[in-house]
Amino acid sequence: MNLVKADMKLFPKETRYIRWKRPMGRGLSIIGLFILAPVFCIIAMAIKISEKEAPVVFKQKRVGRDGQLFEIYKFRTMCVDAEQQLDQYLEQNEAGRAMFKLKKDPRITTIGRFLRKMSLDELPQLWNVAKGEMALIGPRPALPREVETYTSYEKKRLLVTPGCTGLWQVSGRSELGFDEMIELDLAYIHHCSFKLDMKIIAKTFFVILKAKGAY
Template sequence: MSNLAKNGSLNSPTGKLLIEDIKTGIIYNLSKRTLDIIGSIFGLLVLSALLIIISLLIKIEDPKGPILFSQKRIGKNGREFKMFKFRSMVTDAEEKLTELLKYNEVDGAMFKMKDDPRVTKVGRFIRKTSIDELPQLFNVLKGDMSLVGPRPPLPREVKEYTKYDLQRLLVTPGCTGLWQISGRSSIGFNEMVQLDLYYIQNRTILFDLKIIFKTFKLILGSKDAF
C-alpha cells in the first residue's frame, strides 16, 4: 500500500471517512492497462485526421505559438508528469493567470472561468467539444494517465489539499471520469473529490467502460465544458 493510502486510514480533520484500502488486484490492473493501451492506440488511429486538422487551425490562428501545450500535473502517489493538450489559450496564459484568480467561478483548489479572456477562437471550440484533451492519449500510452480516473491536478492545487483531498492521488489519473460525465465545470471542487473517491472505491472494468461510453455521448457540445 502507498504512503498516501496508509495516511488515508486516519480520520480527516473534517470528519469525513478516508479510504482504508484500494483495489490492487493483478487481474484488474492488467485488464485496465490493456484497455488503456488498446483504447489509446485505437483512438489515435481513428482520430488522426481530426488531430491534423485541429493542429493546422491552431497554427493558422497563432503561427508563433506551439500546437501542443504541456503542463506539469500531479499523478499517482504525488508523482509529477507533463500532461499534453492542444493549446487553447494565448501563449502567455500562465503569466496572466495571477490577475484572473479573483474571478474564479468554482470553490476549492481549482480555477475555472467561463469567459476566460485567455482562450483563443479555436480554443473555445476545442474546449467546448473536449477535443483539446485528445493529446492526452499519448499520456495514456506512456502510462502517466489512464483512460478513466480522477483528473490530474496542478502542483499549486495539491498544495491546498487536505488529507481527505489527497486521496485523489491514490490511483492513476484519467482522461475522463465521474466528474466529467456528472456536470464537469458546474460541479464544485468538494463534489468532484467525492465523485473521485466513489470511483476509487468502486472501480471495475465494467464501470470504466460505462464512463467511457457516457463520455462519448457528451463529448460533442457539452454545455458544462469551459
C-alpha cells in the same frame, strides 16, 4: 515528490480489473492515436492558422498516481502567456478552493473555445495514456499548486492513475465545484470496475455531443 499520505483501505483489493486496466488502456490509446491522426492534423492546422507563432501543443506539469509528476499534453486553447496572466483572475474563480475555473476566461482563444466545448483539446492525452502516465478513466489530473492545498482526505484521489475522463467529467464537469469533484473521484476509486468504466465511456460520448459544462 511524495505528496500522498492516504488511507490505502479506500483502494479496492487486487482484482483482474486492476491488473488489466493499464495494459488495455495503453493498447486502446495507441489504436486511438492512429485512427485519430487525421483529426490531429486538422486541429493542428487550425491552431496554426489562428496564431502562426504559437505552439500547437500545450505542455504542463501535473500530479499523477502517488504524487508522481508528469507532463500532460493538450492542444493549446489559450494565449501564449496565459500562465503569467493567471494571478489577475484568481479572485474570479468559479470552482472554489484549489481548482481554478472561469466560464468566460478571456485568455481562451476563439479556436480554443470550440476545442474545449467539444473536448477536442484533450485528445493528445492519449499519448499520456500510451506512456502509462494516465488512464482512459480516472480522476482529473491535478496541478501541483492544487495538490499543495489538499487535505489528507483530498489526497486520496491521488491513489489511482488520473484519467482522460471520469465520473466527475460525466457528472457536470466544470459546472461542479471542487468539493463535488473530490467526492465523485473518491466514489469512483471505491467502486471502480470494468462495468463502471464502460458506463463512463458511453456517457462521455453523450456529454461531449451535448457540449455542456465544458469551458
